[in-house]
Amino acid sequence: MRSILVIDDDADIRLMLRELLTETGFLVHTAREGQHALHLLDKIDPPDLILLDYKMPVMDGKQFLAGMRSNPRLQGIPVVILSAATREWSGAHLEVEEVLTKPIDLEVLLRTVTRICAAERL
Secondary structure, three states: OOEEEEEOOOHHHHHHHHHHHHHOOOEEEEEOOHHHHHHHHHHOOOOOEEEEEOOOOOOOHHHHHHHHHOOOOOOOOOEEEEEOOHHHOOHHHHOOOEEEEOOOOHHHHHHHHHHHHHHHHO
16 A cells, blocks of 8 residues: 655644545555654655645754655655745755645645656556
């Protein structure tokens, strides 16, 4: 079973994404911010994809990406950023697969997740 880690400080978004992705056949883990996610990643098998909110308290998306990429076990995990402020950065600059705008278009999200996870199987 493919797994996804959802990192977002909004509990409603975490719950909604967990339900949607679980119904689609994914194992879903959630974290409330970057530091929590890094601790969780120490305890679970690396997920096939990370959905990452960019603006969060404690440890934001940029700090999380730096921490994740400093760990050889986690470096190859694809990341999709979910954020309302996508004009502030680009996916290429952050070296992520995609940047999706909030509010999240669930059809676009599911197509993106399916495409990335299918490519990872090759």
